[in-house]
Amino acid sequence: MHSYIDIRSLNELPKIEAISGIQTMRTIRWDSGTITTIDQTLLPVECRAIECKTVHTLCEAIVSLRIRGAPALGAAGGYGVALAAHTSAASTLREFMRDLEIESDRIRRTRPTAINLTWGVDRVMDAVRRAGSIDEARRIALFEATAIADEDVERNTRLSKHGRALFEDGDTVLTHCNAGRLACVDVGTALGVIRAAVDEGKEISVISCETRPLNQGSRLTVWELMQDKIPVTLIPDSAAGLMMRKGLIDKVIVGADRITRDAVFNKIGTYTHSVLAKEHKIPFYVAAPISTFDPTGLERDITIEERDPDELRRIHDVMLAPADAAVYNPAFDATPVENVTAVITEDGVVYPNESESWNDLFS
Ligand code: MRU
Numbered sequence: 001m002h003s004y005i006d007i008r009s010l011n012e013l014p015k016i017e018a019i020s021g022i023q024t025m026r027t028i029r030w031d032s033g034t035i036t037t038i039d040q041t042l043l044p045v046e047c048r049a050i051e052c053k054t055v056h057t058l059c060e061a062i063v064s065l066r067i068r069g070a071p072a073l074g075a076a077g078g079y080g081v082a083l084a085a086h087t088s089a090a091s092t093l094r095e096f097m098r099d100l101e102i103e104s105d106r107i108r109r110t111r112p113t114a115i116n117l118t119w120g121v122d123r124v125m126d127a128v129r130r131a132g133s134i135d136e137a138r139r140i141a142l143f144e145a146t147a148i149a150d151e152d153v154e155r156n157t158r159l160s161k162h163g164r165a166l167f168e169d170g171d172t173v174l175t176h177c178n179a180g181r182l183a184c185v186d187v188g189t190a191l192g193v194i195r196a197a198v199d200e201g202k203e204i205s206v207i208s209c210e211t212r213p214l215n216q217g218s219r220l221t222v223w224e225l226m227q228d229k230i231p232v233t234l235i236p237d238s239a240a241g242l243m244m245r246k247g248l249i250d251k252v253i254v255g256a257d258r259i260t261r262d263a264v265f266n267k268i269g270t271y272t273h274s275v276l277a278k279e280h281k282i283p284f285y286v287a288a289p290i291s292t293f294d295p296t297g298l299e300r301d302i303t304i305e306e307r308d309p310d311e312l313r314r315i316h317d318v319m320l321a322p323a324d325a326a327v328y329n330p331a332f333d334a335t336p337v338e339n340v341t342a343v344i345t346e347d348g349v350v351y352p353n354e355s356e357s358w359n360d361l362f363s
Pocket of ligand 1: 065068069070071176177178179183184188189190216254255256257267268331
C-alpha cells in the first residue's frame with residue numbers, strides 16, 4: 001500500500017539543492033528509507049505525493065504510471081535498488097546480493113521500452129558489486145542512486161540551455177506526451193528547452209497533444225505549463241495534421257524513451273507527428289539526455305511495451321468500447337532518425353543526418 005502526502009502544487013515540494021548549486025524541486029526523492037514521488041495518475045485533479053517503502057509498491061507505482069517519463073524512471077530504478085538494499089533482511093553479503101539481483105530484475109521488467117529504467121538499475125547494481133560488506137553496499141547504493149537523481153537535474157539544465165537557441169521569439173511549438181519536470185527529477189527535457197527559451201525572454205506558445213489513451217499531454221503537460229504561466233493550447237492528437245497544414249505550427253519538440261542508432265522511441269503517436277512534420281517541412285526536435293541512448297540496439301531489437309486493453313475500452317466505469325473488444329494498445333512507437341532534424345542532449349545538439357557526429361554517440 002502507498003501512503004499519501006498532500007501537496008498543492010509542484011512548487012510546494014521541498015526545495016533540494018542539486019549538485020550544480022541550483023535550488024530545485026524534485027518529482028522523486030529519497031528520504032530515510034522511503035521513495036517519495038508525485039502520484040501522476042491523480043493529476044490534474046490532485047497533486048499528491050506517495051511514499052514507496054518496498055520494491056513491490058515501487059513496481060506497482062511504475063506499472064500504473066504513478067511515476068513515469070524516461071529520466072524519472074532512471075531515478076526510480078536507481079532508488080529502487082537502494083530500497084531493495086535498505087529492506088533486505090539477508091545476513092550474508094552473498095544472500096544480500098542475491099536479494100538485490102532478484103529485486104533489480106523485478107524493477108527492470110516493469111517497463112521494457114524505456115531504457116533509462118534499466119540504465120538506472122544497472123548503474124547502481126554495478127556500483128554495489130564493489131562492496132565488501134552489507135553496510136557498505138547499502139551506503140554505495142544510496143550514494144549512486146542519489147548521484148543519478150542529482151545528475152538528472154544538472155544534465156537537463158544543460159540540455160535545456162543547448163536547446164533554447166533552436167527556438168525563436170514568437171514560435172508556436174507542438175509537443176506530445178509529457179517530457180517536463182514530472183517526467184524527470186526536475187527541469188524536464190522538451191519542456192525544459194521551452195522553459196529555457198521563455199526564460200531568455202522569447203515568447204513561445206505551446207500546442208499540447210492530449211496523448212491518448214492515458215492523456216499525459218492534457219493531464220500533465222498542460223497542467224505543468226499552466227503552473228509556469230507558459231501559454232498552452234490543448235488539441236486532440238488527430239488535430240496536429242490540420243494545424244501543420246494551416247501553417248500554425250513552427251516546430252515540434254518531444255522527449256524520448258530510448259534512442260537507437262536508427263530510431264527514436266517515444267510515446268505512441270510521435271511517429272505520426274514526425275511524418276506530418278516532414279511533409280510540411282517543420283523542424284522535428286528530440287530532447288533527451290545521453291542516458292536515453294541505447295549504444296547497441298536497433299529498432300528491430302526493441303520490445304514495444306503493450307498495455308492493458310482496458311486503457312482503451314473504458315475510463316473508470318464509463319465504457320468507451322464493448323467490454324470484449326479486441327484491442328492493440330502499444331505504449332510507444334519508433335520514429336526513424338531520417339525524420340528527426342536534431343537531437344538535443346546535455347552535451348550539445350546533434351544532427352542524425354550528419355552521420356559522423358551521430359555515430360560517435362553510439363561508439
Ligand atoms: O508512458 P510514459 O508516460 O512513461 O511515456 C513517457 C514518454 O513517452 C515521454 O515522452 C518520454 O519518457 C520522455 S520524458 C522526458
